[in-house]
Amino acid sequence: MSAPGRPKRESSLGEAVAKRQEGSSVSAAYEQIAFSLADGVARITLNRPDRLNSFTDVMRAEISRALDEANASEGLRGVVITGAGRGFCAGQDLADRQPLPEGQRRDLSEGLRVSYRPLMERLHAMTVPVVAVVNGVAAGAGMSFALACDVVFAVESAKFVPAFNKIGLVPDMGGSWVLPRLVGQSRAMGIALFGETLTARQAADWGLIWRCVPDADLAKTLDEVASTLAQAPTRALAAAKQELRVSADNTLMQQFDLEADLQRDMGYTEDYLEGMKAFAEKRPPRFTGR
Numbered sequence: 001m002s003a004p005g006r007p008k009r010e011s012s013l014g015e016a017v018a019k020r021q022e023g024s025s026v027s028a029a030y031e032q033i034a035f036s037l038a039d040g041v042a043r044i045t046l047n048r049p050d051r052l053n054s055f056t057d058v059m060r061a062e063i064s065r066a067l068d069e070a071n072a073s074e075g076l077r078g079v080v081i082t083g084a085g086r087g088f089c090a091g092q093d094l095a096d097r098q099p100l101p102e103g104q105r106r107d108l109s110e111g112l113r114v115s116y117r118p119l120m121e122r123l124h125a126m127t128v129p130v131v132a133v134v135n136g137v138a139a140g141a142g143m144s145f146a147l148a149c150d151v152v153f154a155v156e157s158a159k160f161v162p163a164f165n166k167i168g169l170v171p172d173m174g175g176s177w178v179l180p181r182l183v184g185q186s187r188a189m190g191i192a193l194f195g196e197t198l199t200a201r202q203a204a205d206w207g208l209i210w211r212c213v214p215d216a217d218l219a220k221t222l223d224e225v226a227s228t229l230a231q232a233p234t235r236a237l238a239a240a241k242q243e244l245r246v247s248a249d250n251t252l253m254q255q256f257d258l259e260a261d262l263q264r265d266m267g268y269t270e271d272y273l274e275g276m277k278a279f280a281e282k283r284p285p286r287f288t289g290r
Contacts, residue, residue, distance in 0.1 A: 041230050051090070053083040091139045143162060
């Protein structure tokens with residue numbers, strides 16, 4: 001439900017999400033996210049628009065449960081994550097934490113270890129592609145969460161806000177691991193130490209994200225990403241993820257051996273046979289994910 005005075009894009013996204021969920025397998029047991037599964041593609045929408053989808057204990061638990069539900073489904077081919085309203089995720093909702101008596105200090109490591117780490121472990125363990133479509137601000141832990149996905153699209157009005165140093169903290173939720181791998185040590189240091197807001201266009205130019213798209217194309221991008229994943233050679237994409245994730249720690253020859261092993265496995269798939277047949281017949285392949 002849209003609040004009066006919010007941008008038109010916000011209500012149109014809500015209508016698009018509802019329309020896309022028609023005919024899908026939708027779980028109604030979620031309070032702070034929307035989850036649906038159709039054509040082998042799971043869609044997770046962070047759904048606290050009045051709080052810019054900032055994280056709570058409930059939301060983190062629900063995202064983890066949705067990832068588990070998706071992973072357990074037969075024929076899963078991809079996951080698409082976005083936000084409802086005008087933000088993707090504004091990071092931790094500080095109002096979700098109980099106030100402490102005056103003079104006491106909170107052990108912030110507890111929340112990271114107990115709540116955030118299990119979520120990131122589930123996200124990282126997904127073998128299928130996980131795509132974030134950033135529809136607005138991604139700040140603090142919300143930025144780290146988006147960048148932990150395999151591929152990130154963002155609308156032109158979206159902003160990436162490191163935020164941590166503004167309140168005397170350090171990047172978390174895996175952000176310090178992801179940033180240098182995406183943009184190199186120099187830019188990662190600049191992002192962490194100066195905390196300057198990055199536009200979606202700048203993020204794309206730096207290689208922080210995959211692509212920047214017009215705001216008007218948000219719903220179209222969500223559908224196109226889901227459609228692409230639903231028709232892709234699922235096992236080949238999973239193997240490509242495996243290759244790229246370990247490449248930084250492998251020698252060239254170790255990586256060559258891994259490529260050979262995975263290519264052998266791919267050669268025995270039905271999708272490879274279909275791909276070769278479609279190429280010979282000069283038609284689009286009809287991959288089944290097997």
